[in-house]
Amino acid sequence: MNRSVFFISDGTGITAETLGHSLLAQFGCVTFEQYTLPYVDSFERAQQAVKKINEVATEDGCKPIIIDTIVNKEIRQVIANANGCMFDVFETFVGKLEAELGVKPANQVGKHTVDTLAYKTRIDAVHFALDNDDGARTRQYDSADIILIGVSRSGKTPTCIYLAMQFGIRAANYPLTEDDLDGECLPKALKEHKNKLFGLMIDAERLTAIRNERKANSRYASPQQCQQELRAIESIYRNENIKYLNVSEMSVEEIATRIIHLAGLKRRIN
Amino acid sequence: MNRSVFFISDGTGITAETLGHSLLAQFGCVTFEQYTLPYVDSFERAQQAVKKINEVATEDGCKPIIIDTIVNKEIRQVIANANGCMFDVFETFVGKLEAELGVKPANQVGKHTVDTLAYKTRIDAVHFALDNDDGARTRQYDSADIILIGVSRSGKTPTCIYLAMQFGIRAANYPLTEDDLDGECLPKALKEHKNKLFGLMIDAERLTAIRNERKANSRYASPQQCQQELRAIESIYRNENIKYLNVSEMSVEEIATRIIHLAGLKRRIN
Structure with missing residues (x-):
């Protein structure tokens, strides 16, 4: 059994990949075709990503898995319109963290300053x-x-x-x-x-x-x-x-x- | 503002840390005191982790954040009883992945064979x-x-x-x-x-x-x-x-x- 997977990020993509690899390892009987799309930090780049995802979906005849760590909600929304099954890491966790910490998240595209x-x-x-x-x-x-x-x-x-x-x-x-x-x-x-x-x-x-x-x-x-x-x-x-x-x-x-x-x-x- | 965070895994802990760092970077005004507990792959190790979490909770006077990637549900359940706010990565994503792939997850403690x-x-x-x-x-x-x-x-x-x-x-x-x-x-x-x-x-x-x-x-x-x-x-x-x-x-x-x-x-x- 084959399935395509997209790791999408506004940064390096390393977090999305690392998490994705751990999750996918639980499904050893599936062969995953992997695509990493880093630096998706603009509407244009997001639209290119959607185009690529949709092409792969058509080729495969089934929806690719999308694991994304995009911070910006509007850009994320563009990806959500692709023909895929989306696992949105920030959407999933940041809200609960915000509630627990009582602090607003920065919601800034992943440009961390270097320590x-x-x-x-x-x-x-x-x-x-x-x-x-x-x-x-x-x-x-x-x-x-x-x-x-x-x-x-x-x-x-x-x-x-x-x-x-x-x-x-x-x-x-x-x-x-x-x-x-x-x-x-x-x-x-x-x-x-x-x-x-x-x-x-x-x-x-x-x-x-x-x-x-x-x-x-x-x-x-x-x-x-x-x-x-x-x-x-x-x-x-x-x-x-x-x-x-x-x-x-x-x-x-x-x-x-x-x-x-x-x-x-x-x-x-x- | 300070808050303690535990990264807990049955493996190296690298996935929990990588994901955790990305999430916490969104809350730049909070200083996080970080603890990584790798190889929590037995009830005994899980109980030791709980003890440590509870100690830190008492010291801090507030619940530590717990980000875990433990595969085994019973071991995860032990951690869930700690005095912390738990973000359970596998619990969150594996069920949805299972439904989408139509395949049961291995649910095996994270011992990947080396490729x-x-x-x-x-x-x-x-x-x-x-x-x-x-x-x-x-x-x-x-x-x-x-x-x-x-x-x-x-x-x-x-x-x-x-x-x-x-x-x-x-x-x-x-x-x-x-x-x-x-x-x-x-x-x-x-x-x-x-x-x-x-x-x-x-x-x-x-x-x-x-x-x-x-x-x-x-x-x-x-x-x-x-x-x-x-x-x-x-x-x-x-x-x-x-x-x-x-x-x-x-x-x-x-x-x-x-x-x-x-x-x-x-x-x-x-």
């Missing part, structure tokens, strides 16, 4: 993650919030970047190499910061698949090598009493939020 | 962004979706990473240096890929402030230097007919989605 401090915190954290990726340097570990460790290709880099981008957290990462793993002990640079370490664990089968994408049929990607590295690193985590998480079945978002939760990290931005 | 292809696309794009950051190399430009150019500290790196993480887009970036700017011409490596170039522009005042954070009172951060570089780069954009965007007032999300829109880029993941 300068949060922006700086976030960009600094991204640069920190890049500068401290892959064990490139260790001298900034004093100012790290967390240091992720794990074998090569267990997901450290994307997790650090997500922690920085989404939460402003300063995350470094350090890959344990064969030397570290053979000796089953932590390198000196890490020992000094043991309270900041957090380990990533991954199933050998998944690691083999990921490494094969990178270097097919190499020793590096062989099941034996992967198993051996993972056995060794798990010993280190246990012996050194380092918290760790098996990330095999997780998205980057989930890895990041689980780590915050397990490590008791404080976000730097909300 | 392996999308995961790989995304992680590859992140590694591409890192490998091709800051003009580090140019030999992979053939496989880039876009190459961002701009002066130092105009926001290229975070934008590339966001494009990769959120949309799986392979984005490189190249800083135009004083030599390029003095000659007002593009380096050879860029000329060969002119159709992939996109320029970032920023106000001199904002650039000065950002550079001063990095190297206070340097020539690099001086208003004169910033103005001169920006004048030169704008000439290049115009003479070479390169699309560009002034990002001074934009969040990383907005820069990224505007670029997709203006450059007509295709997302690699939805």
Whole structure:
């Protein structure tokens, strides 16, 4: 079963998409054809959106789902005339919020001013993650919030970047190499910061698949090598009493939020 | 005016937060104290959440706002008994979606299986962004979706990473240096890929402030230097007919989605 879905916003469209993806995930048996229409902030853009929705409705022979976060009522009204089934997020929630808070909503098209401090915190954290990726340097570990460790290709880099981008957290990462793993002990640079370490664990089968994408049929990607590295690193985590998480079945978002939760990290931005 | 808000989810909490932030932004005169409670996926965790909400309600002397995306009805019911004003996202939308689609929702706690292809696309794009950051190399430009150019500290790196993480887009970036700017011409490596170039522009005042954070009172951060570089780069954009965007007032999300829109880029993941 197929169904078209439009995410429509006067801003980036990210809220409409994020909410939409969560809702649609509850209907796994339906395949959704997705369209995102951002910056629908004028009557002209709204009319273009309606035209597109109506075209798709005709093609599909059934009404597209519309999930919108448009603030302006008049523009929203234009979209409401399209041949679709509309889920209007602001209409649904803002009235009840207004009643509860006893305050009028701004009803302004979604041009948020940039929070300068949060922006700086976030960009600094991204640069920190890049500068401290892959064990490139260790001298900034004093100012790290967390240091992720794990074998090569267990997901450290994307997790650090997500922690920085989404939460402003300063995350470094350090890959344990064969030397570290053979000796089953932590390198000196890490020992000094043991309270900041957090380990990533991954199933050998998944690691083999990921490494094969990178270097097919190499020793590096062989099941034996992967198993051996993972056995060794798990010993280190246990012996050194380092918290760790098996990330095999997780998205980057989930890895990041689980780590915050397990490590008791404080976000730097909300 | 202050008010406490709880974002509660059986998963990461990102959907509840994203939606919540959009809604609360409409009430700019209220300061919201935010709490995110992820992984509320058991009665025990739900009861802990209720306890926390009730404590905050007593402290504040008024009901916290609760925005939740819990799938399981019984667990949701536990939260509904807290002393708060609940905005239940799934309750609100899933019934109507069910009626429209004619399909029963899964009603399973938010454990989405990882889409392996999308995961790989995304992680590859992140590694591409890192490998091709800051003009580090140019030999992979053939496989880039876009190459961002701009002066130092105009926001290229975070934008590339966001494009990769959120949309799986392979984005490189190249800083135009004083030599390029003095000659007002593009380096050879860029000329060969002119159709992939996109320029970032920023106000001199904002650039000065950002550079001063990095190297206070340097020539690099001086208003004169910033103005001169920006004048030169704008000439290049115009003479070479390169699309560009002034990002001074934009969040990383907005820069990224505007670029997709203006450059007509295709997302690699939805």
